[in-house]
Structures are given as C-alpha cells and as structure tokens.
Amino acid sequence: MFNCKNLNQNRIRTFGFSLFLFVILTIPGCSLKIPSEEPTWVVSFDFPIANENITMEEILDDSLLTTISSGENGEPVLYAFQDTITIERQTFDDTIGFDPIKEFFSSELDTIVLENIEPSKTEAYRLDEIYPSISGLSGNNIIPSFTLSPISRNFTFDNFKSADFSSGLMSLTIQNDMIIPLGYPLNIDLEDMNGNTLVYSAATWDEEIASNSSSSKTLNLSGISLTGGIKIVVTGGSPGSNGSAVFVDDESRSSSFTIEISAEGPEVVSAIAKVPEQKIDNMGDIQIDSEDKVERAKIDKGIITIGIKNGLDLTAYLNLTIPSIQDDNGAIFSQLIELPRKEEIISIYNLNKRWLILDASMDIQEMTYYYEVVTENSKNDMDPFRSVRSDDLVDVEINLYGSGVGEQVTFSEIKGILKAIEEPIKTIRQEISSLPDEINGMQFIEAEMKLLIDSNIEFPVKLDMDIVAFNNDTSATRRIRGWNITHPDSQVITILDASELINIKPDSIVAFGKAIIGGTNDIVTYRGNESFSGLFSISVPFVFELLEDAKIDLDIEKVDQNFPEDIESITLFIEYENMFDFNANISVLSSTDPSHFEEDSPTVPNVLSSITIQGNSTSADSFYLDKTQIKLFDDITFVKAKVFVSSEGQVKFLxxxxxKVSSYGSINYLIDPDINEN
Incomplete structure (x- = not known):
C-alpha cells in the first residue's frame, strides 16, 4: 500500500490572494508617530512585498509523482502520477478428490458341482437267493419262470453323505452272469438304510437281460435326494430257462448278477460331500460421487479396505481386481485374499501414489471391479466332508476413503474436467492523495491502469475483478469478467475508461476479485500448486480539460485585527509572467458570517477586489481598496478568495x-494632529 503526501495546498492557492492577505493582515500592526501640531496632510509610502518564482515542482510535492514525455519533443517534462503495486503470488491449493465410498455385494455359491461317481458294483445277487428252488435241482433241468421277491444290496457313495441333486445322470448297469435271463419286467428302487424309499423305479427294464450279458439304464438326478448309503432293491421276474434244459450244479446255483452304479456331471443344491474346487465369478461397478470428472488422477491420500465374510464351509481364496486403479507402470490393482472357512476377515491396502483411471465422458463415473472366489478341494483334507448349500454366501464390503475413515480420497494430480475452483485475489488498495482537491471542474483526459499477470498455469484461468474508486461522496467501478489470464495474448489487461475512475477525485482505488479454474468441459491437468502473481500499475498524466465551471475552492480566512482609521487607501501592485496553460479570475470576498460564502446563501458577500491572470502571458495588475472598502474591515471577520480557472485547450502540468510574480504595496495615510497618537 502507498502513503502519498498531500499537495502543498498553500502553493496551489492563488498568489494574488496570498499577497492581498499579507497586506491587510500586517497593516493593522503598524504604528506611526503623528505630529501634534496642525495642519493635516496625507502621506503616501510604498513598500516591496515579494518576488516569487512558483514552479510545479513546488506545488506537486509527492513521491509518487514523476515526469514523462509530453509527446512534443520526447523530453520527460509532463508530470504524472505513477505507481505499481505487486500482486503477491497466490496458489490454487484446493484439494480435489471424492467422498468416501462403501460398496457391499454378496455372491452365492450357486450350483455345486461334485466329482463324477466312478463305476462301482454292488455285492452279487445269487441265483439260489432269487430262486431258492434251484437248490433241489441237479443235472439237466428246465427252470420255470418265476417272480423275484424284493431283494436288496447295500451301496455306499464314496464322495457324499447326503446330496440334493439339481442335475446329473446316474447309470445303473445290470451284469447278468446267471445261467438264465432276467426279466422282464425288472425294477430297481433306491431306499435309505432305514428302508425308506428314496427313488421309485430308479430303473426299469421291459426286456430280458440274457445270460452272460449286461444292460444299462440312466437316471436323471435332477430333484433327487440321496444319502451316502443306500439299498438297491430289485424286483421283477425271470423267464427261467425258457423251456430249455440247463445244466445245474454248484457253480450254476451260485451264479449271480450285479448292479454297477456311476454318475456323470452331478450337481447339487446342498450336500454333505467331498467338495471339489468351486468358482464364483462376479463383476460390478462402484459409483464415484464427485463433481469432477476424472480421466487420470494420482491418489495422494487413499485407503481401500476389503471386508469379507466367508459363509462357506470351505477354505477359499478371493482374487479381487480393480482395473481402474493402477501403479506408475500400468499394473492394475489385484489382490489374492485367503478366506478361512466360516470366518470374517478385513484386508487394508494403501493406495497412495496409485492412479485412478476413468472415463471422463461418463455422466456418472464408475470403477469396475472383478473378483473370483476359488474354494479348496476338500477331499484332500483329513475331514473331507463339508456341508454346502447353493445359497451359501460370500459377502464382500469395499470401503474406499482418505487418510482416515469417513475422510475424502484426495488427489495430488488430476487430469479431467474440473468443477469451478475459485481463488480470491487479495485486495489491492492504492491511496490517492496527490490529486488537487481544491480544483473543481478539472477532468483528467487520460489515465492508464493495467494488470500484468505472471503464471505457471498451462490451462485457462478466468479472472473476475472489480476496480473501484472511492471518495466520501461517491464511487465508480470498472469490471473485468472471464478474462483468460494464461493466454499468451491476454496476460496484460488494460482497464477501459480508467480516467473516469480518476475524475471522481478518489481517496483510494481498490481492486479485488477472484481467479477461476475449471467449470468448463475442457480437459485440464491440475496439481494443486498452480500459482499466479502480477503487477497493478497506474499512470495518470497531468493533462486536463477544464469545464466551464472549473474553479479553485480555497479556505475561508479569518481576519481578527482592525485597520487604523487614518488609512485612506491601499493599493497592491502585481507584475507576473505566467507560463501555465490556464487563466485565473480571482475575486476577494468579505463577510461577517462564514455561511454567507455558501452557494445557496441568501446574503451575498462583499466583493473587495478582483484580478485576472492570463495563461501563457506576461502582464501587470493591481488591487485597490478605498477608505469605504477599508471601513468594511471594522465589521468583517472573514475573507475568501473565489478563483475561476479556464483554458482554450488542454492544460498540462509541465x-x-x-x-514569476513581483509585488509591492502603496498606502495613503492621513496625518491629523487632532487625532490622538496610536
């Protein structure tokens, strides 16, 4: 800020008024010896007053005033008010980021795929069991047809204790090694070990199964529930030897058939089983709540926590991948997390210095994630049987936050579309005390105000600024809106019509505003260290235009002494050489009341005398006060000079x-012996 000195007001007051007051204020102090005898006479005596050479250097006494070229011969002779104010460096240091994110998702185990059931045979169904009468036969005999009484064999599945199937195909193969055919009909039911039927007619043959041959039927397992141990119940009949004799001996009597069971593609919705490796694949999107659109941003403060509740009776591994998060080499964020069976875990990862890569064109930005849960193969454990259901869940909760829970994730650098960021510009204040307050109607013809901006910012920065000139009565404002201060061709801003700010004769000029980045659809790179500084310069050449009512408003002076009664007249002689561009018409007024000098006063002050000084000329003039006018000082106590200035063209202060003024006075004094000595 600047502390400008006031103009030397005594110098700017018209010399005529100063000299006139010198006379009228010093004469009352004179003492003259009057002869005691008659006759009376008038004595006239002259006396010098002053020889002055008044220059603009004496009038315009201010450190902020300088001289510049007047445009005529290039020499720096024109006075101007000039100053430059530094705009301190200011930094856009707003933190950019997004609010904390919490994303919860669950995945079901879904259909459980078991290993295929390898072919396994039941114990033999002997002929002498299904046809006991053969025990009494030997040699060649015709065996009649007969009906099989229900006969069962136990069968144990190796890979489950219970299973509710959703799909799969079970093969039931009868290998008939008896000396007679089986069937038809022939039926197989499946029962639990308590004799409860699990599957009616799991397989049915409507054709014979010849001796020493096999036949298979397929059972669709969808919707079937089996226990690990079952009874395979066979019913039906046999045509015997079909009327032909067969040889019966011990080997024939012990001949038998077996049932072989296998299954392919068994899938269950629930089971207690040896569970092979299962996979759960999922993907989704995490929405980012931010007014900024990120194309690429470096995370400054960021933490991701992955909370997992493993509802499976299986140890598993979760592989989480978030392609939107990458390191400096472009490697995506991927974590393999072990999940103990039926437990909850939380894993925490620091994302500082990683990059967030998104699509800036999206209205709502999202991070895509992928994860895969891979379970153990339980058959390798000492306790291989696990209780599983298709609706068993793996719950995952992802929390993404800044340096602490609930805090914003922040970026140290962002390339994208930014919301508007405003940086207030510190108020600039220039005190204006060098302009002549006394002169009214004097208009500066030109004034220059400029802003010069220096910036390290590579993208557009818009400037909004108000420049306001103030005085006690009024103000004037010039506005800058949306000026791109980083464009090479626009880093110098000229304030238009700056003279209108100066011509209100401000006490000070204040500049304030803000710089704005973002708020457009432009892709920019912001690092939080973008800064700018500048200079605010003011240059006011002292070149004026005088209005018709231009005048110099001088203070009222109080006269507190009376003139001697013996003074007959006073004359003030002035010789001057005026090199200034303006004319001055000076009138000296008197009144007993200072309010009479006001413009709207009903009482008009007395005019003591007037003088006109022509610009750029040499001349002489005088003030004359006769005895009547001098008599006015017996009553008056206040005088005021009214000075009107004019010019036919521009006025320059050079x-x-x-x-140059030379002045002297002349007094006519009455000598009267009848008047007592003073």
Whole structure:
C-alpha cells in the first residue's frame, strides 16, 4: 500500500490572494508617530512585498509523482502520477478428490458341482437267493419262470453323505452272469438304510437281460435326494430257462448278477460331500460421487479396505481386481485374499501414489471391479466332508476413503474436467492523495491502469475483478469478467475508461476479485500448486480539460485585527509572467458570517477586489481598496478568495512551467494632529 503526501495546498492557492492577505493582515500592526501640531496632510509610502518564482515542482510535492514525455519533443517534462503495486503470488491449493465410498455385494455359491461317481458294483445277487428252488435241482433241468421277491444290496457313495441333486445322470448297469435271463419286467428302487424309499423305479427294464450279458439304464438326478448309503432293491421276474434244459450244479446255483452304479456331471443344491474346487465369478461397478470428472488422477491420500465374510464351509481364496486403479507402470490393482472357512476377515491396502483411471465422458463415473472366489478341494483334507448349500454366501464390503475413515480420497494430480475452483485475489488498495482537491471542474483526459499477470498455469484461468474508486461522496467501478489470464495474448489487461475512475477525485482505488479454474468441459491437468502473481500499475498524466465551471475552492480566512482609521487607501501592485496553460479570475470576498460564502446563501458577500491572470502571458495588475472598502474591515471577520480557472485547450502540468510574480504595496495615510497618537 502507498502513503502519498498531500499537495502543498498553500502553493496551489492563488498568489494574488496570498499577497492581498499579507497586506491587510500586517497593516493593522503598524504604528506611526503623528505630529501634534496642525495642519493635516496625507502621506503616501510604498513598500516591496515579494518576488516569487512558483514552479510545479513546488506545488506537486509527492513521491509518487514523476515526469514523462509530453509527446512534443520526447523530453520527460509532463508530470504524472505513477505507481505499481505487486500482486503477491497466490496458489490454487484446493484439494480435489471424492467422498468416501462403501460398496457391499454378496455372491452365492450357486450350483455345486461334485466329482463324477466312478463305476462301482454292488455285492452279487445269487441265483439260489432269487430262486431258492434251484437248490433241489441237479443235472439237466428246465427252470420255470418265476417272480423275484424284493431283494436288496447295500451301496455306499464314496464322495457324499447326503446330496440334493439339481442335475446329473446316474447309470445303473445290470451284469447278468446267471445261467438264465432276467426279466422282464425288472425294477430297481433306491431306499435309505432305514428302508425308506428314496427313488421309485430308479430303473426299469421291459426286456430280458440274457445270460452272460449286461444292460444299462440312466437316471436323471435332477430333484433327487440321496444319502451316502443306500439299498438297491430289485424286483421283477425271470423267464427261467425258457423251456430249455440247463445244466445245474454248484457253480450254476451260485451264479449271480450285479448292479454297477456311476454318475456323470452331478450337481447339487446342498450336500454333505467331498467338495471339489468351486468358482464364483462376479463383476460390478462402484459409483464415484464427485463433481469432477476424472480421466487420470494420482491418489495422494487413499485407503481401500476389503471386508469379507466367508459363509462357506470351505477354505477359499478371493482374487479381487480393480482395473481402474493402477501403479506408475500400468499394473492394475489385484489382490489374492485367503478366506478361512466360516470366518470374517478385513484386508487394508494403501493406495497412495496409485492412479485412478476413468472415463471422463461418463455422466456418472464408475470403477469396475472383478473378483473370483476359488474354494479348496476338500477331499484332500483329513475331514473331507463339508456341508454346502447353493445359497451359501460370500459377502464382500469395499470401503474406499482418505487418510482416515469417513475422510475424502484426495488427489495430488488430476487430469479431467474440473468443477469451478475459485481463488480470491487479495485486495489491492492504492491511496490517492496527490490529486488537487481544491480544483473543481478539472477532468483528467487520460489515465492508464493495467494488470500484468505472471503464471505457471498451462490451462485457462478466468479472472473476475472489480476496480473501484472511492471518495466520501461517491464511487465508480470498472469490471473485468472471464478474462483468460494464461493466454499468451491476454496476460496484460488494460482497464477501459480508467480516467473516469480518476475524475471522481478518489481517496483510494481498490481492486479485488477472484481467479477461476475449471467449470468448463475442457480437459485440464491440475496439481494443486498452480500459482499466479502480477503487477497493478497506474499512470495518470497531468493533462486536463477544464469545464466551464472549473474553479479553485480555497479556505475561508479569518481576519481578527482592525485597520487604523487614518488609512485612506491601499493599493497592491502585481507584475507576473505566467507560463501555465490556464487563466485565473480571482475575486476577494468579505463577510461577517462564514455561511454567507455558501452557494445557496441568501446574503451575498462583499466583493473587495478582483484580478485576472492570463495563461501563457506576461502582464501587470493591481488591487485597490478605498477608505469605504477599508471601513468594511471594522465589521468583517472573514475573507475568501473565489478563483475561476479556464483554458482554450488542454492544460498540462509541465516541469518547465512556472509563475514569476513581483509585488509591492502603496498606502495613503492621513496625518491629523487632532487625532490622538496610536
């Protein structure tokens, strides 16, 4: 800020008024010896007053005033008010990021795929069991047809204790090694070990199964529930030897058939089983709540926690991949997390210095994630049987936050579409005390105000600024809106019509505003260290235009002494050489009441005398007060000079201009012996 000195007001007051007041204020102090005898006479005596050479350098006494070229011969002779104010460096240091994110998702185990059931045979169904009468036969005999009484054999599945199937195909193969055919009909039921039927007619043959041959039927397992141990119950009949004799001996009597069971593609919705490796694949999107659109951003403060509740009776591994998060080499964020069976775990990862890569064109930005849960193969454990259901869950909760829970994730660098960021510009204040307050109607013809901006910012920065000139009565404002201060061709801003700010004769000029980045659809790169500084310069050449009512408003002076009664007249003689561009018409007024000098006063002050000083000329003039006018000072106590200035063209304040004044006074004094001595 600047502390400008006031103009030397005593110098700017018209010399005529100063000299006139010198006379009228010093005469009352004179003492003259009056002869005691008659006759009376008038004595006239002259006396010098002053020889002055008044220059603009004496009038415009201010450190912020300088001289510049007047445009005529290039010499720096034109006075101007100039100053430059530094705009301190300011930094866009707003933190950019997004609010904490919490994403919860669950995945079901879904259909459980068991290993295929390898072919396994039941114990033999002997002929002498299904046809006991053969025990009494030997040699060649015709065996009649007969009906099989229900006969069962136990069968144990190796890979489950219970299973509710959703799909799969079970093969039931009868290998008939008896000396007679089986069937038809022939039926197989499946029962639990308590004799409860699990599957009616699991397989049915409507054709004979010849001796020493086999036949298979397929059972669709969908919707079937089996226990690990079952009874395979066979019913039906046999045509015997079909009327032909067969040889019966011990070997024939012990001949038998077996049932072989296998299954392919067994899938269950629930089971207690040896569970092979299962996979759960899933993907989804995490929405980012931010007004900024990220194309690429480096995370400054970021933590991701992955909370997992493993509802499976299986140890598993979760492989989580978030392609939107990458390191400096482009490697995506991927974590393999072990999940103990029926347990909850939380894993925490620091994302600082990683990059967030998104699509800036999306209205709502999202991070895509992929994960795969791979379970153990339980048959390798000492306790291989596990209780599983298709609706068993793996619950995953992802929390993404800043340096602490609930805090914003922040970026140290972002390339994208930014919301508007405003940086207030520190208020600039220039005190204006060098302009002549006394002169009214004097208009500066030109004034220059400029902003010069220096910035390290590579993308558009818009400037909004108000420049306001103030005085006690009014103000004037000039506005800058949306000026791109980083464009090479626009880093110098000229304030238009700056003279209108100066011509209200401000006490000070204040500049304030803000710089704005973002708020457009432009892709920019912001690092939080973008800064700018500048200079605010003011240059006001002292070149004026005088209005018709231009005048110099001087203070009222109080006169507290009376003139001697013996003074007959006073004359003030002035010789001057005026090199200034303006004319001055000076009138000296008097009144007993200072309010009479006001413009709207009903009482008009007395005019003591007037003088006109022509610009750029040499001349002489005088003030004359006769006894009547001098008599007015018996009552008056206040005087005021009214000075009107005018010019036919521009008025310039030049360092080469001056006003040379030579003055002297003449007093006519009455000598009267009848008047007592003073």
């Amino acid at each position: 360092s080469t201009d001056s006003l």
